[in-house]
Every structure is written in C-alpha cells, then in structure tokens.
Amino acid sequence: MDFLLPVEAIEELAGPLSDEQSSRLTEYGRLIQEASRRVNLVSRQSLADIGEHFIDCAALLSFVEPGASGLADLGSGAGFPGLVAAILRPSVRVTLVDSRRSKVVFLKDTKRRMGLGNVTVVHGRLEELQDEVKFELATARALGRVEDVLGLCLRLLSPGGRLVLFKGPQWPSEAPGAEVVAASEGAGITRTETVALPGLDRATTFVEFHVKQPEHQ
Numbered sequence: 001m002d003f004l005l006p007v008e009a010i011e012e013l014a015g016p017l018s019d020e021q022s023s024r025l026t027e028y029g030r031l032i033q034e035a036s037r038r039v040n041l042v043s044r045q046s047l048a049d050i051g052e053h054f055i056d057c058a059a060l061l062s063f064v065e066p067g068a069s070g071l072a073d074l075g076s077g078a079g080f081p082g083l084v085a086a087i088l089r090p091s092v093r094v095t096l097v098d099s100r101r102s103k104v105v106f107l108k109d110t111k112r113r114m115g116l117g118n119v120t121v122v123h124g125r126l127e128e129l130q131d132e133v134k135f136e137l138a139t140a141r142a143l144g145r146v147e148d149v150l151g152l153c154l155r156l157l158s159p160g161g162r163l164v165l166f167k168g169p170q171w172p173s174e175a176p177g178a179e180v181v182a183a184s185e186g187a188g189i190t191r192t193e194t195v196a197l198p199g200l201d202r203a204t205t206f207v208e209f210h211v212k213q214p215e216h217q
Contacts, residue, residue, distance in 0.1 A: 003029035006051040009198035013058040014088045024087045024114055025054060031110050032078055039102045042078050052200055056166070057081030059195040059204055060139060061088060063164045068092050072138040074126060074153050077103055079110065081141055081166075086119050093118050095135070099125040126152040134158040141166040147177045154185040154211060163187075163209040171205045178207070187211045 005026045011017055017025075029050045035041050046053060060081050064071055066089070073082025076096040086094040096107050096119060104123040111119045122129070126149075136158055143149045146165065153163050167174070175189075182188055191208040 003033060003050060005029065006055055006199060009055045009200075010058045010088075012198045013055065013195075014061045017088075021087055024116075025084070027114060028079070028083060028087065028110065029054070031106075031113065035106050035109075039106070041103070041106055046078075052197075053080050054084055055197050055200060056204055057084035057141075058088060059197060060085060060164065060166070060206065062193070062195070063139075063162075063191075063206060063208060064089055064092060064137070066091065068137055070095065070136060072097060072133075072135040072156070074138055074140045074156065075099075075143040075149075076107060077142075079107055081139060083107070083110065083116070083119070086116055087114075090118055093120070095120045095122060095133075097122045097124065097126070097129065099123070126156060130155045134161070136161045137164075138162070139164045139166070146174045147181055150178055150181045150209075151185055154182065154187050154209060157187075157211045159211055159213045161211045162190075163211075165207045165209070167205040167207055169205075171207065175207075182209050185211070 005022060032050055036047050057080050064085060070093040071085055072095040074097050076082045076098045082094050082096045098104050104121055107121045135156055138157060140153055157163060187209045189207060190210040194203050194205045196203045
C-alpha cells in the first residue's frame with residue numbers, strides 16, 4: 001500500500017513542513033511498511049494507521065522547545081515519536097532507546113538511509129542504562145503501565161530533567177498511582193495537557209513530570 005502523509009494535520013500541530021521534511025516523513029512511513037514485511041516491527045493495526053501515529057507524534061512538539069538541546073525516546077520501537085521529532089526539529093539531538101534487537105536494527109538502518117545526523121540509537125534496557133546516561137528531556141509512548149515504567153524512566157533523567165508521557169482516556173484512573181511513584185523518585189507532575197488530534201476523533205493527554213533539583217545544604 002502507498003503511504004500518504006497527512007500533511008495538513010501535522011502542520012496544524014508542528015508548523016509548516018519544508019519539502020525536505022515532507023519527503024523524509026514520507027520515506028520513513030514507507031520504510032516502516034517495507035520493514036514490516038520482514039520483521040514484527042509494528043502491529044497490523046498500526047501498519048494501517050501510520051499516518052495517525054505521525055499526527056500523534058507531532059502533538060508532542062509543544063513540549064519540545066526549538067532551543068532544546070536533546071530529546072530521548074525511551075522504548076522507541078519503530079521510532080514513534082523520536083524519529084518524527086528528529087525530522088520535524090532537526091536542530092534537536094534525538095536519542096532512540098530500545099531493548100529489542102530487531103527494532104534497533106531498523107532504527108539504525110533508517111537513520112543511515114535517511115541521513116539523520118541528529119539521531120543516536122542506543123540498544124539497552126532502561127534499568128541497565130541508569131548508571132550510563134542522564135537526559136534533560138525524555139518521552140515515552142505506549143511503553144506500558146505507568147506504574148510499571150515511570151520509575152525506570154525518571155531514573156534516566158538528570159536533576160531538573162523532564163519526562164513527557166503519552167496517555168489516553170485512562171489517565172485519570174492512573175494519575176494517583178503515578179503521583180505516588182513520581183514522589184518516591186523525587187519528581188512531580190508539572191503539566192497535563194490534552195491535545196485533540198486534527199482529522200481524528202480522539203485526543204492524546206500529555207503528562208509532564210519534573211525531577212526536582214537537590215536542595216543545597
């Protein structure tokens with residue numbers, strides 16, 4: 001099937017696309033389709049809805065300031081949202097983290113084929129990376145139950161760092177448990193924003209956590 005880029009919806013969320021950005025996003029969608037014939041890259045439903053995933057990823061950009069130095073995509077999978085963010089914000093260095101070899105091979109190959117110099121791919125489990133890397137800004141999308149993954153994600157942030165989670169309509173029921181986990185990691189919720197996705201009959205709730213700076217004695 002041919003991949004049709006939902007340009008208008010993406011531009012409504014992320015601003016005007018250059019010809020190069022449109023071309024790269026379209027190529028990325030086609031690479032996902034191509035790779036999915038060989039490996040279990042995304043679900044059958046996701047393969048049919050790649051454009052919708054691109055729109056969802058573009059909604060994240062209100063949390064990624066143009067001057068941001070970097071963004072880590074934890075549990076990147078097929079590159080949602082990290083590769084979309086890397087294309088839409090070429091000045092931002094994006095780190096894609098995943099533990100599954102097949103996904104890492106795809107991410108590295110896509111980076112190479114698209115010439116994305118602002119992308120780094122890291123192969124590893126989140127719990128194994130806590131002593132190796134610290135990020136100022138990170139995101140996670142469809143990574144798992146918030147109470148199961150929140151602590152792992154927060155431990156990869158530097159003091160003062162921010163984590164932005166993609167959540168759905170179940171967020172109100174998850175919020176109390178998430179607040180408890182965040183507090184145990186020295187963090188708190190600083191922003192919650194529900195964004196209607198253009199052209200789609202649904203919305204994404206973004207929840208931002210902030211790791212507190214240590215108090216000076």
